[in-house]
Amino acid sequence: MDWFYQFPSMDDNALRNLKKVIDETFRGFTRNYGDLIEGFFVPLQHFLIASERFMTKTPWPIITLLILAIAWAATRSIRIAAGCLVTLLLIGYFDMWDDTMRTISMIFVCTILSIAIGLPIGILMSRSDRVQRVVNPVLDVMQTMPSFVYLIPVVMLLGIGKVPGLIAVVIYAIPPMIRLTNLGIRLVDKDVLEAADAFGADNRQKLFKVQLPLALPTIMAGINQTIMMALAMVVIASMIGVQGLGQPVLKAIANQYFTLGIFNGLAIVGIAIMFDRVSQAYGERLQKHREVVHG
């Protein structure tokens, strides 16, 4: 009756050998293809380095003005621009300017990349149930496979630094973007789509003139979640050498500097709120029609 209480699992030795084989295979793979793959990401690395240099080397008043200008252009809201200003000043006052700039540079690239990759995949997924069936489990893996598990393989392949950090962040942050784009498009009213068909809209036109505009509230929720999750990964990314606000947090934990952790954590939150409010307000500006309601 032993099997009843104890799951009859694989023989220990066999298991151990299996593990060894897999380990060795991967090691062999990195040995053979590591350089190739690393080379592939070199342009991205240069871009990331340049972007970070720009953010940290430019004098702070210029950066501040730049951020405010973007916030204003996107939202036309004084309230939001003022909020950004206060956040930035507080961050600077508590001496986290440089780390914050590094993190903003990184997260900005990650968010843009996640949207740029996630949106098309979400669109494809919404068009075909087959694609949806295939992509969904992949997204599950991306979201739940602990990043710790792939940190070392990624480092073995790409070394430590910005590129592997970016990959880890994007892997984690992209699924909600894809999922909610897919959902949003699938929920678009069939009657309206039929009208677009009747006028001979091709797939592109249907997408840009009907589906995306009507799916916008849901897609914006996806962008919000992507930003949130990218920022939630800041600390993990700093575990493989990405500079920014994650490192003081790690230091704070290791040393039990409770307040240091809170301050840097709040700076991350501040960035999150800035990114989120600006992008959501921009999204709302794109959907004026939802403001007016019959009755």
Added chain:
Amino acid sequence: MDWFYQFPSMDDNALRNLKKVIDETFRGFTRNYGDLIEGFFVPLQHFLIASERFMTKTPWPIITLLILAIAWAATRSIRIAAGCLVTLLLIGYFDMWDDTMRTISMIFVCTILSIAIGLPIGILMSRSDRVQRVVNPVLDVMQTMPSFVYLIPVVMLLGIGKVPGLIAVVIYAIPPMIRLTNLGIRLVDKDVLEAADAFGADNRQKLFKVQLPLALPTIMAGINQTIMMALAMVVIASMIGVQGLGQPVLKAIANQYFTLGIFNGLAIVGIAIMFDRVSQAYGERLQKHREVVHG
């Protein structure tokens, strides 16, 4: 011109003192109230322990049957039940049964708790723009404040173990549930709501008979994200003593057991897919009307 290149931040000494004061205050607080607060969570702890004991001590065939029965009852899909069976058998075969059961027990409680708390908050949020304006930034904080930062205070308050782990997981996993419930309800067709009003539906009736059913696709997306994020926290939770699949993962990293990490990571993914497919299929069963389309 120094201030131009270098943000004129707070004096180092003052900053250090500030940090110290906050640190000390918090430490004092935990020493005075820690036990009180811990006492408050004792019932939850007992429940968690009982639930874990049930999952690990019950013979595996019984647990397997139980899980299959739940999957079948919820989905009426042989494909999904078979998928669960295969996943469980593979997990058992690769000798991760006990850890998996611990994680399932934990995540199940976390998910249920997140839904149970998140749904009402999302509903409240959808009813009032004021509440939405207040809750949104709180959710931003919950999602982006690095869990590492609050792990330490939580541990200082509650020690290491299941309860602080659960709190950390729920804090991180609940925001998408709240956000997407809010969004889903807000997107419900105004015409249909007007009809409900015209028949004298009160808020409860409107909620249960109109808003929730029609918001279901979006709410289900929220549940999916909550499950994903809860499972993404498994490893972090294991850093403060929650047993389960997170611990072998941590060990794997520390010891560079690449394959061990992958296996346990895959077990986590397997749980994610099981939870997700069952809950989503259940959600689809609740919205039969979306299957039939005019034309």
Added chain:
Amino acid sequence: ADCGSVTIASMNWQSAEVISNLDKIILNEGYGCSAEITIGDTVPTITSMAEKGEPDIAPEAWIDLLPDVVKKGTEEGRIVKVGSPLPDGGVQGWWIPKYFADAHPDIKTIPDLLKHPDLIKDPEDPSKGAIFNGPQGWGGTVVTAQLYKAFEAEKAGWTLVDTGSAAGLDGSIAKAYERKEGWVGYYWAPTALLGKYEMVQLEAGVPYDAAEWKRCITVAECTDPKPSAWPVDTIVTLVAKPFSEKAGPEVMEYLNKRSWSNETIAKLMAWMTDNQASGEEGAKHFLEENPDIWKKWVSPEAAAKIEAAL
């Protein structure tokens, strides 16, 4: 004996893992305790011990490496040091791979290496050499940063790379090793990694200077460090104050006596790594293979019971 329930903290590196499993087996079988292992990261675990008196035992704590938590906890009497599992102490320093040392026989000391920044290029700025530091918050990381200043590495064309975490540090070593690239950085022994990847410690070229060590090398804010060699680290077993009072003399005595040499643990870890073994398997293996060592730690009757249980 009436020992009651005990919680043993297992840290997530190999040596700590195996010793906590060893303690568990011995306490359970030999002293009738019902010991449980809780796994947790170092800092949360020790924080919890200091603030909540739980878990009861942290068998292997690198107190020189660990920051303020331990110091504060012991000063305030919330945790107690009992004995040392590794009397030889931990060896820290800057290491280079064996193949690298073999290829460059002229490099023996830190100053030797610093003359060749082109041998180990920084991936983000190839004009510089890279010294891989540990993650933020470790004592060794601070020391490395100070020694970097002391040896004037920056002037020699080196940057200090922050690896962010143990995983990052390990990964960078693994990457270099698999591709047979150059690598230099902070590490310590005994560790599984050094069992797996053979590394050579660089000598400082100067002797250990205790005063300087205390004055500047361990103080991050200090601006004028002088070179010094690394001292040997003390590794102790920590026990929460409440447990130390209720545990009873027998158990405390065991905890005091229990210790093994770096050689023993290195061999054990090599076996574990070869077999991808868990801590429990490692502990059992040790108990089976080395009765002469562990029987000295326990009373004869306990030894008999443990022997019987194996």
Added chain:
Amino acid sequence: MAEHAFGGIAIRHLYKIFGPDAGAHVEAVRNGLTKTELNERHGHVLGLRDINIEMPSGSIQVIMGLSGSGKSTLIRHINRLIDPTAGEVLVDGVDVVKMPEAELREFRRHQTAMVFQKFALLPHRSVLDNTIFGLEIQGVARAQSIDTAMRWLERVGLKGFEHKYPNQLSGGMQQRVGLARALANDAPVLLMDEAYSALDPLIRTDMQTVLLDLQKEIKKTIVFITHDLDEALRLGDQIAILRDGEVIQQGTSQDIVLRPADDYVANFVKEVNRGRVVHVEAIMAPLGATAADSGQRIAADLTIEEAVRTLASAPEGDITVVDPSGMPLGTVTFRQLAGAMVNAHETNDRAMAIAANAA
């Protein structure tokens, strides 16, 4: 109006302005600001202006008017789906505008039922579940509601479709689900916003009969918006005609057809099949003009169409028009009758004369 039974609906000085700052402009509108001016100067839309309508209990009030004239807005005020900017809506003597929330809910549950212009079915519920919705809200036991619902579904011709979802039905079928849902509620006030617009003539006539039967049997008060004049004339005890949020004319179908208040209304009723509306009375020459009682006699309250049909094979000559008791009232010729069916102006002129005489 009997105060003991259901007291009917009275709308008094009702104003509705759409816009963020509606209240501020009521006074100006009261003093004569027009819809266009309001829109141009203040960016607000005038929905309704000074509406006064009495709908006695047990009658069918038809509301007509140009598209966008405020019909839907008006009917929504009766169960306060829209809050007025000013004015009173008395249903059974109670001002709906002032009702507290809970009372309003009870009122909507038990006193009113509504059919929506755009159907507003619940897409996630089957036809049957849509139909019992109102009863479910009232808390009626499910078995009983299903009985009622099935009866009404059968009556509107949807038997066999009760387990389909709305998106599996044609437009007209969906509209009938909305109708069944409202009828199942059995409320004394029925609000019907273009409730028959998607129905074919056969089913439409049938549904009109349903309404007339209902109204005869249980004296419901029905407010009915329609664009179909024949329907309006068939159903409406009273008709109100709206333009730009104002009531232009109120009265019986005879009033509207025979004495249109202005060109707008006249145009509105131009296309109507007069033979079915106008009564013999309206076109007869009063007694005395010709000699006494000749052979043929017809009742004064027959429609012209009926009169022509009965007289088609009768001999030539004057026909005496008599009241229900047989008293001669006037005379008419076949040629006059036939002419009245096709000629708007003639009948109108005469009708005016009669009205003048009557006054």
Added chain:
Amino acid sequence: MAEHAFGGIAIRHLYKIFGPDAGAHVEAVRNGLTKTELNERHGHVLGLRDINIEMPSGSIQVIMGLSGSGKSTLIRHINRLIDPTAGEVLVDGVDVVKMPEAELREFRRHQTAMVFQKFALLPHRSVLDNTIFGLEIQGVARAQSIDTAMRWLERVGLKGFEHKYPNQLSGGMQQRVGLARALANDAPVLLMDEAYSALDPLIRTDMQTVLLDLQKEIKKTIVFITHDLDEALRLGDQIAILRDGEVIQQGTSQDIVLRPADDYVANFVKEVNRGRVVHVEAIMAPLGATAADSGQRIAADLTIEEAVRTLASAPEGDITVVDPSGMPLGTVTFRQLAGAMVNAHETNDRAMAIAANAA
């Protein structure tokens, strides 16, 4: 049918079955399986059965029928919004069913425009942007499309509303936006699914005029679904009547009103204002029955209503019916004319007799 110009629409042996496995049941349906049987035995819904309609270029084809009889399903086949289960739909000689995707798109862009029963406006676009939608899809320059759109918006009476969103408009206004959107497309085929159902009589007549003008000027081929008989008779060069997915009768308005194929159709047209449809010709007694040419003469193709109106003040006696060239064709009395306006059976019987004579 001129082959050089637009070739009209021809629907041949069209079948549509709704359900997952439709193709498998066509044969059975062809062999006489009924709608109810199909539903009960196989759970499939019969949408259309063996539809054959020829719509010549430049004509208006009206489709009528009970709610749920398949009208919307049929019209959707013409631009293949629904794929048929079997059959052909030839538009301008090309089978739409077999068109590859790209060609179908071009076809929809340039050959057809559609007005939907449920409007199907784009909620995120202003009225103006909704109206230019079709042109935008075609790739017309924006300035030019705005010109066209503004012209049509003005024509349907929505000038001043171009920057509102659909949810700020009344039902009828929304419907007119849908109409303007379709008309702006200037396609040779117009598909109109109950396009006027939410309009009041005035605007409706006006919109009918728009359609008639359009059709006169630029010879569009229009398929028009309506429930309003008068509208059908006014617009329809041809009328087809559907029941349960089958065509029961096709023909001109005269055919339908005077010679209903069965009781169903007869019932359908019962309520129609016959005076406006039936021509004098249809009720005259053929020459020879009475003596020769008396005083009064009227044209044979006048409607009865017009005839009565002209004859109202003429003297008694037989009236001679003449053809356009003045040739006497038959005689009729005023009394007969008036009677024909109100009495279905009589005219029908006579019409039958005439038809028999003609044959």
